[in-house]
Amino acid sequence: MGMTTSASDQSGGTGSAATPPDPRLFAPATQRNRQPILDALSLVLPNDGLVLEVASGSGEHAVWFAQQLRPLVWQPSDPDPLMRQSIAAHAAGAGIKTLMPPLDLDVTGTPWPIERADGVVCINMIHIAPWAAAEGLMRGAGAILRAGGVLCLYGPFKRGGQHTAPSNASFDQSLRAENPSWGVRDLEAVADLGAPQGLLLDQIVEMPANNLTLVFKRKA
Ligand SMILES: C[S@@+](CC[C@H](N)C(=O)[O-])C[C@H]1O[C@@H](n2cnc3c(N)ncnc32)[C@H](O)[C@@H]1O
Numbered sequence: 243m244g245m246t247t248s249a250s251d252q253s254g255g256t257g258s259a260a261t262p263p264d265p266r267l268f269a270p271a272t273q274r275n276r277q278p279i280l281d282a283l284s285l286v287l288p289n290d291g292l293v294l295e296v297a298s299g300s301g302e303h304a305v306w307f308a309q310q311l312r313p314l315v316w317q318p319s320d321p322d323p324l325m326r327q328s329i330a331a332h333a334a335g336a337g338i339k340t341l342m343p344p345l346d347l348d349v350t351g352t353p354w355p356i357e358r359a360d361g362v363v364c365i366n367m368i369h370i371a372p373w374a375a376a377e378g379l380m381r382g383a384g385a386i387l388r389a390g391g392v393l394c395l396y397g398p399f400k401r402g403g404q405h406t407a408p409s410n411a412s413f414d415q416s417l418r419a420e421n422p423s424w425g426v427r428d429l430e431a432v433a434d435l436g437a438p439q440g441l442l443l444d445q446i447v448e449m450p451a452n453n454l455t456l457v458f459k460r461k462a
Contacts, residue, residue, distance in 0.1 A: 266335075267300040267328040271366075275450070276306045279365065279396055282447045282455040283307065286392050290314055291360030294386070296349055296379060297367035301329030307363075308341035315340050317356065319347035349378035359386050365396040368432070369414075372423040377435055384439025387460035393441055395456040396449065399429040407452035429456065 287293060290313050298304050298318035308316035318329050318341070329344040345355050349367075362383040368376040383393045398410045405411040405426065414426040433443040436458050445457040 265324075265327040265331040267325070269300045269302060272300065272302040272306075275365075275396075275453070276303055278450050279303070279455065280307060280310055282396075282449065283363065283394060284311070286394065286445070286457050287311065287314065287361045287363075288391075292317055292358070293361040293363055294345075294347075294356055294359040295319060296347060296362065296364045296382075297371075298329050298344060299325055299366075301325070301332040301344070303365060304329055304341060304344075305332050305336045305338065308338045309336065312338075312340050315342060317342045317345065317359070319345035321346060321348035349382055350374050351378070352382070354382045354386060356386060358388060360388055360391050362387060362391070362393045363396075364394070367397070368395065369397055369417060369426050370424055373427075376427060376432060380432075380435040380439050380441060383458075384436070384441050384460065387441075389460055389462035391460045392444070393436075393458040393460070395432070395458070397453055398426045399432070399454050399456070400426055401429050403428060410452050429454070432456065433458075 292315040293311075294317045295304055295307070296319055298320050301318060304316055304318035320326050320329065326344040326346065333341050333343070347355055364379055368379065387393065398406075398413060400406070405414065410426055417424040417426065429446070436443060440461045441458040442461055443456060444459040447455040447457065449455055
């Protein structure tokens, strides 16, 4: 996923053996996409309440969004313990009261370890996970979102069965080569998963680098 292992790994290994390893992970893409994603989220998330971020990864997004979207409470999560350590370490350095400790949340499990949310955000997960993760995400978000709450999905998508750019087609190929159950998803297939869960596709926002933000609204 393009993450460097940790800040300490980049130091050349000259530190003392007693220096504890730095658990922070860094995904360079987060520095490029965080502002456009924030701009899209700001238009659709509520001003207060709680937003659950699934698949938070390094936690860099979580710190940035929590900082920028106060007083909204930001709840990061990830099933990978190394990611949760990284999220906690980035958060510790930021000292943001509205940023919650990361939850251990695998979207394919039921029930989710949180009962209610005013919004759910998922960035760059469903193409780097089996299709069951997309199914679990829609099922779980439909279960915890309040009526009128939004689910925002960011990433590359096919439209009408076609890639929207050559770069997405080659990215899709490289994903499938790494794991045959991964791959750029069809927007329409994802929307079809949402409808039975009460999640209706409300907006499609064009993003830089041929990505999209899909905004689903939980019906009453
Ligand atoms: C490509 S990273 C994206 C991380 C972050 N959102 C970002 O944009 O930098 C994908 C993340 O999805 C998480 N993930 C994979 N399968 C998952 C699942 N079944 N439920 C929740 N998260 C999952 C991984 O642990 C990883 O942190």
